[in-house]
Amino acid sequence: METSDYLRILKEEIHSAVFATVDEDGLPVTRVIDIMLADENSLYFITAKGKEFYRQLMNRRYVAVSGMTGGEGSMQKKAVSVRGRVANMGKCLLDQVFAENPYMAEIYPTRESRRALEVFRLCEGWGEYFDLSAKPIIRRSFRLGAGDGQAEPQEGYHITEDCDGCGLCLSQCPQNCIDSSRTPFKIQAEHCLHCGNCVEICPQKAARGGSK
Amino acid sequence: METSDYLRILKEEIHSAVFATVDEDGLPVTRVIDIMLADENSLYFITAKGKEFYRQLMNRRYVAVSGMTGGEGSMQKKAVSVRGRVANMGKCLLDQVFAENPYMAEIYPTRESRRALEVFRLCEGWGEYFDLSAKPIIRRSFRLGAGDGQAEPQEGYHITEDCDGCGLCLSQCPQNCIDSSRTPFKIQAEHCLHCGNCVEICPQKAARGGSK
Structure with a gap:
């Protein structure tokens, strides 16, 4: 499997993942965020300017993401994690986000209500794929874009x-x-x-x- | 709902959640971890001494956790997040972890293979509950143990x-x-x-x- 396959799993099969940033005290914060778009080498998500998530993204320009595919119990699940640098894209691609994810119109129904929304792109970093349903388990790492030295996964034993x-x-x-x-x-x-x-x-x- | 109800959702309905720590560079790291036990005021999970997760927990004694209940699409899901201080409990409660979660014996089958495992307890902090299936959405915050000033959720608008x-x-x-x-x-x-x-x-x- 290639990077684009793992990103496709994140966007299509997982879709709702957990995103972690770091607060002003240097402590981790997590919340559930949907992955709106994916291309060969990047993931796209949105958030609103009023949220602490937005401020933390703008401060550090960095995020860590993990999600699981469905299935009963953790033994049936596949997990994908990605971490790396994010770029703020403003309103760019926002229309495409709503076009590809029509359910978002139920949360932000009108153009006015989307005023505070902006798009972010995760495009440089590393990811890991983890399949607990295989025996023995399978883990694989993959690179996003040019990679990012700080995000490189733990070297194996x-x-x-x-x-x-x-x-x-x-x-x-x-x-x-x-x-x-x-x-x-x-x-x-x-x-x-x-x-x-x-x-x-x-x-x-x-x-x-x-x-x- | 009270704190123990949210912790029960995390342990029983969500079970596999995403845990975030901070690495040596101050950047967030995430991975999927199962919630093994819950009581009135705390969550318990395990990890192995060889993992970077273990080292990061021991360094900062702090973790942020988010998970979702199942259901098709993010609109049907309920999310619970908790963050706060963790205590290392060594081997204490490890037998209870395997008794309450028999599937773990498939990953760590023998007593020898459990040598590196230790139990951690998340017992002081704050949590947030988020129900996107309700219209309008519902969010509620709750305290874990004595709370923790650093983990207190964003004050509302x-x-x-x-x-x-x-x-x-x-x-x-x-x-x-x-x-x-x-x-x-x-x-x-x-x-x-x-x-x-x-x-x-x-x-x-x-x-x-x-x-x-």
Whole structure:
């Protein structure tokens, strides 16, 4: 799957996601926001000038987003997260937002009532896809636009040449995603939960966590 | 509804919510986390020591959470948000977490695989409930434990004595939630979207935004 596929899942299947910004005290704030438009490399959403969300976006020009597809229980769900820089687009694309999302006219029925609305675009950053319904779980990361060094996802766990193949880590891995067919062992990064059990148990300190 | 009712919605109806923390650069990070337990005044969730989520929680002892109930399309959904201080509880209540959420044994099947898991409690802060399926929409805020000054929700919009009843704001309000039966007009805070249209249009500067 490519970036545009993950963005399509966010816009079409998830649509209502949770957006996080940071307040004046440097603390996180979350709220549910709909994803109005998506193209190959960006997501578009709207908010109103009177909201603290608007002020926090304008202050930091940064947002983190996560959402889930439907399905009964978390085991059936797929999650997509994206974080990175946002650009304010003013009224640009606002008509297209209402054209593609007709239900929005029930919340903002008249042209006057849309006075305070503005469009934002999330277009540079990184994303992660997480499928808990697969066994073992599947995680994949993807880049949005030119990426953004600050938003790059945690580097996965790995095992260094110091591994002597003792096998203690194997019983600790909840996903059984350590390949022990040769030494040094190898962690299958796309199935790894990042729990850190292998790092804690390894007598050789060969299992290593991400750099972030 | 009381705090315990909103927490029950979060745990039972929403269960998988989005949790936001702040990274070392002061930027928000989000991921989907299940709410494992709830009591009268707190929510409990778990994470593993190897995850950046764990490190960010231990650094700031703070989290923001939002989730939605199911239902087709955002217009049918109810959203609950909570933010505030978290306490690390170590292994305390971990057995109860697995007892109340048997599906977790599919992700962490053995006692060894649970080595890195710890329990966190969100117990002091503020929350907000948002029902978009009601017309006009309904919003309510609630307190968690002793509250937390930093997490207090944005104060709603209001109209001061300077209102002369000109009525310009009425056509701008997407929710028709300005009571014009007497002067000064009055905003029905529980139906207000916080869009800020009334503040922008009021010639008397009588409509005022929240303090945060």
